[in-house]
Amino acid sequence: MNKKKRLTNGLSLLLTVYALLSPLFSLKLEAKYTTSIKSITNQNHLQTTITGLITDTHGQPIGGVTILVEQSDKGTISKMDGTYNIRAAGNGQLIFSAIGFKTLTIPINGRKKIDVTLQEDITQLDEVVLNAGYYTVTEKERTGSISTIKAITMEQQPVGNPLAAMQGHLSGVNIIQSSGVPGGGFNVEIRGRNFIDGASDPFYLVDGVPYNAQSLGSSNVSGQILGGNISPLNALNLNDIESIEVLKDADATAIYGSRAANGVVLITTKKGKTGKTRFNAHLSTSLGRVSNFLELMNTEQYLEVRREGITNDGFGPFLEDPAFDFIWPDIKSWDNDRYTDWQKKLIGGTAYRNSAQLSVSGGSSDTQFLVSGAYNKETTVFLGDANYKKATLHSNLNHKSSNHRFKFNLSTSYTNEKNRMPRTDFTSKAYTLEPNGPELYDAEGNINWENNTWDNPLASLEETFEVTTNTLIANALVSYEIIPNLEFKSSLGFNSYRLDSYRTLPSSARNPNLGLTPQNYASLTTNGSKRNSWIVEPQLHWRKQWQELKLDFLVGTTFQEENTEQFIQKGTGFPNDELLRNLTAANTLEVLQYADSEYKYNALFGRLNLKFRDRYIVNFTGRRDGSSRFGPGKQFGNFGAVGMAWLFSEENSLQGNPLLSYGKLRGSFGTTGSDNIGDYKFLDTYNVSGFDYNGIVLLEPTGIFNPLFGWEANKKLEAALELGFFKDRILINSSWYRNRSSNQLIGIPLAATTGFSELTGNFDATVENSGFEVDIRTVNFKKKNFTWSTTFNLTIPKNKLVAFEGLETSTFANHLIIGEPLTIVKLYNALGVNPETGSYQFEDYNGDGTIGSLEDKQWVEDFGPKFYGGLGNTITFNHVTLDFFLQFKNQKAFNEIAFGATPGYRGNSSTALLDRWQQPGDMNPIQRASGGLAFGEDTGALQKSSNAAVSDASFIRLRNISINYKVPDLGNGLDLNVYVQGQNLLTLTNYKGPDPEQPSNTRLPQLRQITLGLQLGF
Structure with missing residues (x-):
């Protein structure tokens, strides 16, 4: 009992003690817990180093991201490989921001490693990164004038040349297609024509490799159909291009120095993207036709003015004499009731273009690849089997090391083109052949010569013209981050362009009545040309930030060499037409041209960009060029520019403004130059004459030694808002x-x-191009299932010759006037038709009583555009996208009078000539008919060179329209797009000629095209 009682008493005591001490025990536990919290809090206030990697949603590292510690002035910028490190308290927050991405705030929570993925911020400005050549810049922060067109816009157009896709889309860029024939060339002017006697072509680069746009074709071979204007840019597959940037002002172009006087065009091809391996197929077929036919006389109208003209010339009685029937077979021998619409017969066919492309791409976050192959075949609207074939292969490999310090990119493009065209453009014949002309073929299916009374246009199909080109462009870009923010990189590029063409002219291609045989007439002309160039550009790129000041410094050097060879020869007289392709069978062999030239170029360039508080930007660029095209002491030139920008919308007083969200003032001034004069112009030069003396090949002098001429200079000034x-x-x-x-x-x-x-030399002459450009982009409506956006560009250019010492005594006085544009034409001033004589009248400026001298050509017309531009709209509703683009231009051009001013001549002409003078007192605009047999002054020829031959050629053209349907919910990673595209569907103009943009009656105008295509991805 006592023992049990003692145990019970003991437990009671313990419970009593616990009850008495429990409040104290509780306080001690609470105090211990509080001490632990304070310890942790003190720990979180300690500064620790936080590291991490910043990537986008595709896994690609993002350099240049600003990382700030919230509620402090501490910050840093991520390296080019996306890594960063910053010291901050463990309980703080980090703010990640970059142009083009949404700002992200992340709590640290004591972590020492924080990897971040930034979401793209799809805004009008910050998403656009522009290629400025040696560097990239966002549209928001650029200080120079750069226009761009992206793949999404180019791919909506069924064209084979990237220049055609640019037409009308870029302010300050005027592009004119010289022919509607496949493989034809383009004329390109960026902010006008700068030089009196020089090419206006800009400087092209494809993935950083200089690309010479000068064709090695020759009119000796290609004749009328293409001349020498075979655009090398046809080698580029439009579907392989990611973007095209056009550099215009001094700030954007001065870093390219002497090569940038006429602007710079940067073409960037597509690259692979991170993700699983993906295949894409693109198939399309196009139909093209001439969009506009001229209003020409029918048979009845033609024969009426023809007879009237012969009668007016005083030869009417001979029309009834059978002995003279051979003089005018169109009236006497041919069927006067027959009518042939030669426009429909010769250029009224349908051109087909079939294209197929297959690409495969993919890769990891460190290595991406793209391989693409395409084939294109295009026919013409002409009779015959003429066609143009193009096969392209493009590849791109992009790799970076695991620590992101080493990077490598290899881009290659190879193209094979085979252009088989008739040597003669049928367009001129289609406009001028007599409407009652004979049938093309006789009853046996042979070429019809109608008793040797006409030249059958199809005879030219007996001629063979073919041009084959092979183009290779390759560039390797290697870079290595030596230390943080200091990168070394080098670009190594190679370009090879080979052109081989030939033309056969058999005796069967000419009227048999001429008595021509293979032995005395047949000929073969060949052109073998090639151009190889390489370029190496090592560079150093350094970035640094001091609180609110950011510095971007670039320095590099260029080593470039280009070698060109051209060999044109002609063989005449062959045993028969079957041996025409064998030059060794020719009776006579002559060298028409041989050239072997070398061009060397070396430069030092640099860029310094300073940005303060993300709103004040200054950009310095400079280049020192050395060219082998100048003599000793003249080989080097210095070029440079400064650009400035003020982002005034970033000022505190304007931030958050509900109306003005963005505002920038920018300006630039600098100098570029040009050495675009050809090789060896400062030396005594000789050429093969094409003749021989007793079997010895002769040389003839072609150039005089002149080591004194030097660089052309182009000073550029710009201000923009x-x-x-x-x-x-x-x-x-x-x-x-x-x-x-x-x-x-x-x-x-x-x-x-x-x-x-x-003699090539420098003239003390100055040409000024000035103007105003405006680009507008609007998002008119944007909802989940419906968006509508608009683009608009307008250019108002002005060109004038400011100074030209000794112009009045030079031959240039015939077509140049100080104070007027370079695009003027001097003409006679037409005074209408004399109502008594029925002849054209003109103003006699020099008062000598006659018309025809240069002194009487005092009327000035400017053929340069007054303004031009484009208007585009993109409307998306659910899975359907509609794009349409209107191009417009205000200009003047030669009208139908320039190609025929007198009715009654042999050969068809415009119905406008029917409104002619027929008797004294008539007040008609067209002079009396003539058969071309009258003696005396040819007033019709004077009229063709007068202001009456000029009219307004302004137009508004539906350049392209595209409807795309994306098939939804296919599953299994399948994407399918089906589209219909139209090109040049409608042109609104008062111009009566073939094409207001291409006012010529000898070249095929641009075609109206409809394309059906599909894109499949899997």
Whole structure:
């Protein structure tokens, strides 16, 4: 009992003690817990180093991201490989921000490693990263004038040349297609024509490799169909191009120095993307036809004015004499009731283009690849089996090391083109052949010569013209981050362009009545040309930030060499037409041209970009060029520019403004130059004459030694204002520019007694191009299932010759006037038709009583555009997207009078000539008919060179329209797009000629095209 009682008493005591001490025990536990919390809190206030990797949603690292510690002035910028490190307290927050991405705030929570994925911020400005050549810049922060067109816009157009896809889309860029024949060339002017006697072609680069756009074709071979204007840019497959940037002002172009006087065109091809291996197939077929036929006389109208003209010339009685029937077979021998619409017969066919492309791409976050192959075949609207074939192979490999310090990119493109065309463009014949002309074939199916009374146009199909080109472009870009923010990189590029063409001219292609045989007439002309160039550009790129000041420094050097060879020869007289392709069978062999030239170029370039508080930006660029095209002491030139920008919308007083979301003032000034004069112009040069003396090949002098001429200079000035409204739903970019090109390199004409046609030298002449450009982009409506956006661009250019010492006494006085544009034409001033005589009248400026001298050509017409631009709209509703683009231009051009001013001549002409003078007192605009047999002054020829032959050629053209349907919910990673595209479907113009944009009656106009295609991805 006592023992049990003692145990019970003991437990009671313990419970009593616990009850008494429990409040104290509780306080001690609470105090211990509080001490632990304070310890942790003190720990979180300690500064620790936090590291991590910043990537986008595709797994690609993002350099240049700003990382700030919230509620502090501490910050840093991520490296080019996306890594960063920053010291911050463990309980703080980090703010990650970058242009083009949504700002992200992340709590640290004591972590020492934080990897971040930033979401793209799809805004009008920050998403656009522009290629400026040696560097990239966002549209928001650029200080120069750069226009761009993306793949999504180019792929909506059924064209084979990237220049055709650019037409009308870019302000300040005027592009004219020279022919609607496949493989034809383009004329490109960026902010006008700068040089009196030089090419206006800009400087092209494809993935950083200089690309010479000068064709090695020759009119000796290609004749009328293409001339020498075979665009090398046809080699580029439009579907392989990611974007095209056009650099225009001094700030954007001066870093390219002497090669950028006429602007720079940067073409960037597509690259592989991170993700699983993906295949994409693209198939399309197009139909094309001539969009506009001229109003020509029918048989009845033609024969009426023909007979009337012969009678007016005093030869009417001979029309009834059978002995003279051979003089005018169109009236006496041919069927006067027959009518042939030669436009429909010769150029009224349907051109087909079939294209197929297959690509495969994919890769990891460190290595991406793309391989693409395409084949294209295009026919013409002409009779015959003419066609143009193009096969392309494009590849891109992009790799970076695991630590992201080493990077490598290899891009290659190879193209084989085979263009088989008739040597003669049938367009001129289609406009001028007599409407009652004979049948093309006789009863046996042979070419019909109608008793040797006409030249059958199909005889030219007996001629063979073929041009084959092979183009290779390759570039390797290697970079290595030496230390943080200091990167070494080098670009190594190679370009090979080979052109082989031939033309056969058999005796069967000419009227048998001429008595021509293979032995005395048949000929073969060949052109074998090639151009190889390489370029190496090592560079150093350094970035640094000091609180609110950011510095971006680039320095590099260029080593470039280009070698060109051209060999054109002609063989005449062959045993028979079957041996025409064998030059060794020719009776006579002559060298028409042989050239072997070498061009070497070396430069040092640099860029310094300073940005303060993300709103004040200054950009310095410079280049020192050395060219082998100048003599000793003249080989080097210095070029440079400064660009400035003020993002005034970033000022505190304007931030958050509900109306103005973006505002920037920018300006630039600098100098570029040009050495675009050809090789060896400063030396005594000789060429093979094409003749021989007793079997010895002769050389003839072609150039005089002149080591004194030097670089052309182009000083560029620009001021611009950029505005954005309603959160960038409306963006307006307006700029004024003035370019002055001086020290003009001109071929100075020499007297014939010197034995030379000209001497290349510098003239004290200045050409000024100024103008105003405006680009507007709007997001008119944006909802989940419906969006509508608009683009608009307008260019108002002005060109004038500011100064030209000794112009009045030079041969240039025939077509140049100080104070007027280079695009003027001097003409006679037409005074209408004399109502008594029925002849054209003109103003006699020099008062000598006659018309025809140059002194009487005092009327000036400017054929340069007054303004031009484009308007585009994109409307998306659910899975359907509609795009349409209107191009417009205000200009003048030669009308139908320039190609025929007198009715009654042999050969058809415009119905406008029917409104002719027929008797005294008539007040008609067209003079009396003539058969071309009258003696005396040819007033019709004068009229063709008068202001009566000029009219308004302004137009508004539906350049392209596209309807795309994306088939939804296919599953298994399948994507299918089906589309219909139209090109040149409608043109609104008062111009009566074939094409207001291409006012010529000898070249095939641009075609109207309809394309059906599909894109499949899996």
